[in-house]
Amino acid sequence: MTSQFIDVEGRRVRVKLAGDSGAPPLVLVHGISSSLEDWAAVIAEFATDYRVIALDVPGFGYSDPAPDSITINALADATVGVLDALGEMRPAQWIGNSLGGAIALAASVRHPDRVSSLVLVSPAAFGRSVTPLLRSLTVPVLGKILASRPNRNSVAMLQKQVFADPALATRYRIDHAMAIAKETDAGEFSRRVAAEVASVRGVKEKWRRxxxxxxxxxxxxxxxxxxxxxxxxxxxxxxxxxxxxxxxxVVVLPGVGHMAQLEVPERFLAIARPFLAATCVTEAQSAL
Known part of the structure; x- marks a missing residue:
């Protein structure tokens, strides 16, 4: 289940594929300033029943950005474009975390034939409040500095905020986040997306509404x-x-932070798997 790069209209996009290619498709979409590693704890479990497609959303992680892929709608279109490049045209079940939840929701609106159900994990779009670390990216000058000069302290602080238990912000996760920030333009892309969807006051209302x-x-x-x-x-x-x-x-999990799929994977799977099984669109059904 190692990751690979595929070509999407001349751009490199990083994906991880797992499960039988003929099984019902399941798309995993991470949040801002993140990568497909956010699903590491659940991919193998999902792969027993689904063709799992986890990706670095174009512009994030190690994926090249798609043209104009800054708005939520453009990010949703770019993600569907990855499925096109993989030849996966069937209706898929989507799981999205944080900004990825908003991307998945937008995909269900813009590409209804490609989304059969949604699991949204702490999704953006439902309120104004957001961590000051994200709001700081929207501040002129400061945002550019933070995006272009990543330091381990700020990266570690964000990783610790993700979890109710800061100890889960492991050295591996911090090292991985630092590598992405240093080796790619994902930090600057995150800043641009943050400025599109939020301001220093919080998540913008217009696109959410x-x-x-x-x-x-x-x-x-x-x-x-x-x-x-x-x-x-x-x-x-x-x-x-x-x-x-x-x-x-809606299920609220006591004692859990922003990434239930990483922090309490067993509890998350106990919610997601029965729902996905009940709403699954099989290849035979989609062909009707």
């Missing part, structure tokens, strides 16, 4: 998982999910 209105009008089966101790996007946003997407199920 538009996306949620579109998603409510074009619902797909959805389960939302939120950590009660999320310090990136607070669990208070979970109440907005119920108001904006009344068709969605």
């Amino acid at each position: 538009q996306l949620l209105a579109q998603a409510a009008a074009n619902p797909v089966p959805t389960t939302v998982v939120w950590g009660a101790k999320d310090r990136i996007l607070p669990a208070s946003h979970a109440g907005a999910v119920r108001a904006a997407l009344p068709h969605a199920d």
Whole structure:
């Protein structure tokens, strides 16, 4: 299950594929300033039943950006473009964390034939509050400095904020985040995306309101998982999910932070797997 690079219209995109290629597709979408390693604890489990496609979203991790891929809609289109390059045209189940949750939600609106269900993990789009570390990227001059001059202390601080238990911010995760920041332009891309979706005051309302209105009008089966101790996007946003997407199920996990799939993978799988099984679109069904 090692990662590989594929060509997407002349650009390199990093993916990790697991499971039988004929099994129902499952797409895993990470958040801002992150990579497909955010799914490391659950890929093997999902691969027993699905064709798992985890990717560095174009512009993040080790993937080259797609043209104009700064807005949530453009990131959703770019992610679907990766599936096209892989020849995966079937309706897929999508799991998105943080910004990846907003990307998955946008994909369900813009490409309804490619998204059969959603699992959203602490997704962006449901509230204004967000960690000051993200808001700082939107500040002129300061944001550019932070993006272009990564230091281990700031990277470690963000990694520790991700988890309710800071000890889970392992040396491996910090080293990996530092490598991406030093070896690629992902830091600058993250700054540009952050400035698009947020400001120093928090997550911008206009794009959130538009996306949620579109998603409510074009619902797909959805389960939302939120950590009660999320310090990136607070669990208070979970109440907005119920108001904006009344068709969605919402589960708040006590004692858990921003990445339930890494922090408590067994508990996360106990929620996600039954939902995915119940909403799975098989290849035979999709061919009808």
